Amino acid sequence: MNKRVVFRHRWLPYALLAPQLFITLIFFVWPASQALYQSLLIEDAFGLASEFVWFDNFIDLFADEHYLASFRTTIIFSVSVAGLSMSLSLLLAVMADRVIHGAMVYKTLLIWPYAVAPAVAGVLWFFMFNPTVGINAYVLHLLGYDWNHYLNGTDALILVIIAASWNLISYNFLFFLAGLQSIPRSLIEAAAIDGASPVKRFWTIVFPLLSPTTFFLLVVNSVFAFFNTFGIIHATTEGGPLQSTTILVYKVFNDGFIGLDLGGSAAQSVVLMAIVIALTVFQFRYIERKVEY
Amino acid sequence: MVENRPYLNVISHLIIIICIGIVMLPVWITFVASTHPIEALLTQPIPMWPGDRLFENYALVLTAGIADAGGVPVGVMMINSLIMALSITIGKIAISLIAAYAIVYFRFPFRMTCFWIIFMTLMLPVEVRILPTFKVVADLGMLNSYAGLSIPLIASATATFLFRQFFLTVPEELAEAARIDGAGPLKFFIDILMPLSRTNIAALFVILFIYGWNQYLWPLLITTEESFYTVVMGIQRMVNVSESLPVWHLVMATTILAMLPPVIVVVTMQRLFVKGLIETEK
Numbered sequence: 001m002n003k004r005v006v007f008r009h010r011w012l013p014y015a016l017l018a019p020q021l022f023i024t025l026i027f028f029v030w031p032a033s034q035a036l037y038q039s040l041l042i043e044d045a046f047g048l049a050s051e052f053v054w055f056d057n058f059i060d061l062f063a064d065e066h067y068l069a070s071f072r073t074t075i076i077f078s079v080s081v082a083g084l085s086m087s088l089s090l091l092l093a094v095m096a097d098r099v100i101h102g103a104m105v106y107k108t109l110l111i112w113p114y115a116v117a118p119a120v121a122g123v124l125w126f127f128m129f130n131p132t133v134g135i136n137a138y139v140l141h142l143l144g145y146d147w148n149h150y151l152n153g154t155d156a157l158i159l160v161i162i163a164a165s166w167n168l169i170s171y172n173f174l175f176f177l178a179g180l181q182s183i184p185r186s187l188i189e190a191a192a193i194d195g196a197s198p199v200k201r202f203w204t205i206v207f208p209l210l211s212p213t214t215f216f217l218l219v220v221n222s223v224f225a226f227f228n229t230f231g232i233i234h235a236t237t238e239g240g241p242l243q244s245t246t247i248l249v250y251k252v253f254n255d256g257f258i259g260l261d262l263g264g265s266a267a268q269s270v271v272l273m274a275i276v277i278a279l280t281v282f283q284f285r286y287i288e289r290k291v292e293y
Numbered sequence: 294m295v296e297n298r299p300y301l302n303v304i305s306h307l308i309i310i311i312c313i314g315i316v317m318l319p320v321w322i323t324f325v326a327s328t329h330p331i332e333a334l335l336t337q338p339i340p341m342w343p344g345d346r347l348f349e350n351y352a353l354v355l356t357a358g359i360a361d362a363g364g365v366p367v368g369v370m371m372i373n374s375l376i377m378a379l380s381i382t383i384g385k386i387a388i389s390l391i392a393a394y395a396i397v398y399f400r401f402p403f404r405m406t407c408f409w410i411i412f413m414t415l416m417l418p419v420e421v422r423i424l425p426t427f428k429v430v431a432d433l434g435m436l437n438s439y440a441g442l443s444i445p446l447i448a449s450a451t452a453t454f455l456f457r458q459f460f461l462t463v464p465e466e467l468a469e470a471a472r473i474d475g476a477g478p479l480k481f482f483i484d485i486l487m488p489l490s491r492t493n494i495a496a497l498f499v500i501l502f503i504y505g506w507n508q509y510l511w512p513l514l515i516t517t518e519e520s521f522y523t524v525v526m527g528i529q530r531m532v533n534v535s536e537s538l539p540v541w542h543l544v545m546a547t548t549i550l551a552m553l554p555p556v557i558v559v560v561t562m563q564r565l566f567v568k569g570l571i572e573t574e575k
Contacts, residue, residue: 003461005468006400007478016395017407019388020448027445028414031425038425092312095305102306108560109313111567115555117507117525123532123548124319127326133541135322138337169316174567192296227420231509235529249420253510256424265424272421280416 032273038266057267066243067251067268074247077161078225082218085165089172090214094202096173097180107177114170118163119231125163126236129155149237153244156237160245163236164229172217179213180206219283226275248272320552327351327546334541350546359531359543367547370524373442375554377512377523378505380443385452385501386494393456394482398468415450419511427514437518446511451573452497459493460486496569499562503555524551 039057061067096106113121128136129149137147149156183206191201230249233239239246239254246254252272256265322341326334329344355368396408419426426445435441463486471481512523522530528551531544559566 003397003465003468005465005472007398007468007472007481009399009478012478013395013399013401013404016391020392020411020453021407023388023444023448024410024414027426027429028417028422028448029410031422031429032417034425034428035422088312092309095309098305099302099309106309106313108563110316111563112556112559113316114570115503115507115559116552117509117555119509119525119529120507120548120552123528123544124323126532127541127545127548128319128322132538133334133337133339135339135341138339141337166316166319171570174570178571198298198301227418230420231507231525234509234513235532238533252420253423257514262424269421269423269425273417276418276421277416 035266035269035273038262039270040263041266042263057263058271061264061267061271066246069243070246070248070251073157073243073245074226077157077164077229077245077247078222080161081164081168081225081229082221084161085168085221086172086214086217088165089169090176090210092169093173093176093180094206096177110173111170113167116167117231118167118228119235121167122160122163122232122236125159125166129159149241151241153241156241156245160229160232160237163232164225167232168221168224172221175213175217176210179210183209216283219279223276223279226272226279320549323545323548326541327543327549329542331540331542346542350542351550354543354546354550359540359547365519365522365527367524367527367550369520370522370527371550371554373439373521374506374523374525374551376439377442377508378502380439381446381505381508382498382501384443384447385449386497388447389449389452390456390487390490390494391482393453393460394486396453397457397460398478398481411448411450411453413450414448419446423510423514430515436515437521439521441515442508442512442521442523443505446505446508449501452501455493455497455572456490459490463489492565492568493572495562496565496572498569499558499566500569500573502558506555527551 040054041052042056092110096103096110099106116124126149128134129147131137131146131148131150134147140147147155149159187205187209188201191205196204226247227249229247230253233245233247233250234253237245239250248268249272252265252268255261255268259265322339325340325343327350328347329340330346333340333344354366355371356366358364358366358369392407392411396404430436430441430445433441435444467485468481471485476484507525508523509526512521512526513529516522516526524547528544528547531547532539
């Protein structure tokens with residue numbers, strides 16, 4: 001799609017593009033190419049010399065038990081976050097779509113978790129579940145379960161899953177609500193006249209028509225769980241106990257900045273880049289299809 | 294609503310209210326904890342109703358900070374966060390507006406190349422290029438500075454796309470009329486295109502302000518001097534204090550202060566927020 005009427009100027013368009021391109025090249029393209037290059041090198045222990053080793057870093061990476069464990073953790077984490085957050089928001093959106101009175105109030109009360117930083121969301125739940133002072137840990141203790149995310153890896157993983165899902169609720173809710181409101185009323189009314197109950201209407205009409213929204217949210221939720229949850233992990237469990245909450249993004253940071261394994265960290269960055277590119281392409285292809293409808 | 298089912302209505306309201314209760318609970322607990330002296334938070338169960346130390350606790354963290362965590366006043370951190378958030382927001386909007394204008398309203402060699410270079414930023418979040426980006430910023434001497442906090446995050450494919458999309462819907466006749474009347478490209482941009490983009494700019498402002506305020510990894514990497522700490526990353530140092538228990542009442546007061554500005558922005562500018570959210574994902 002192009003404009004018919006355009007302006008002519010020799011240098012103005014370049015001047016207008018310059019700031020954006022300048023920043024992109026210096027802070028995005030150059031570092032990314034450095035990561036690519038670095039991932040093919042191995043440095044000696046003192047960082048004095050480096051050797052070109054082709055794909056050895058990647059081979060080491062996928063032979064590394066810790067890395068594979070981190071991959072598994074990331075997948076469990078993303079699937080749980082997307083599942084938990086999306087099902088809860090869908091329930092809320094369906095209910096909010098039904099009610100007439102108070103819909104605006106409910107909406108206002110549900111949208112603000114979006115504004116809370118992931119790290120802050122992590123700290124909120126970290127406090128709630130804290131074994132010594134947390135209210136949830138206290139209730140669980142009364143019920144006979146000794147919650148301790150400092151020692152128990154599963155508890156720690158559940159903690160960060162809950163915090164991340166809470167953070168995503170408003171986003172999913174808003175998109176589901178918009179999706180529900182765009183479904184033609186006539187379809188639902190026709191089904192109601194034919195005697196379909198609300199539950200049957202939901203599963204046979206509303207849910208299938210909502211699938212583009214669901215699919216889109218699934219991609220966005222995975223991107224969030226893969227990359228934006230660094231703050232939740234770093235501010236609360238710091239990847240522990242015993243690496244049970246070390247997701248891939250946290251591992252890149254940890255191996256690079258704390259462990260100073262430059263080649264390995266760069267190779268991990270490249271793997272992550274491949275994942276983002278795949279997810280972005282996926283999302284764009286899907287959106288193009290939606291536009292053509 | 295299609296048919297009248299009173300029971301179902303009651304159940305709907307009930308489910309929503311319970312869920313909102315669950316969503317609000319952590320914030321309520323946090324707020325309550327921030328209004329008590331530390332003694333109240335040492336034994337289980339902790340109080341569920343606000344205490345009487347609201348002003349003392351908040352005044353203490355705002356002006357003096359927490360001694361165990363370096364004693365940086367939260368007031369200073371919040372000002373840093375505000376400077377960072379506003380620079381990122383204004384910077385992103387400014388450079389995206391002019392870049393989108395150049396791409397839509399001019400024909401020049403390498404136009405599509407420029408477009409694709411900008412598009413690439415979408416695929417390269419900070420998280421996947423941590424070390425090399427840190428190195429670039431360090432080599433440029435931008436560690437511990439507001440420029441270092443904001444400039445590397447300013448490039449934005451999303452904002453450029455949004456404005457490009459919007460400019461494409463602006464009627465051709467406007468540009469035609471402007472040219473016939475003898476207006477140059479800059480005059481057309483400032484007097485016609487900018488006023489038309491007002492709502493889009495405002496909607497984007499809300500989204501980007503939240504994005505900027507909530508940055509975590511980036512400030513964590515490039516600030517080592519306490520006077521440049523931002524509040525969202527500063528909390529982490531208060532929670533993970535070594536050799537002692539966190540001073541929960543003050544940590545919780547800081548947490549409330551850290552989430553207050555973006556939450557206020559979202560709630561007061563709800564309509565713009567929803568518009569921005571849905572437009573940026575197109």
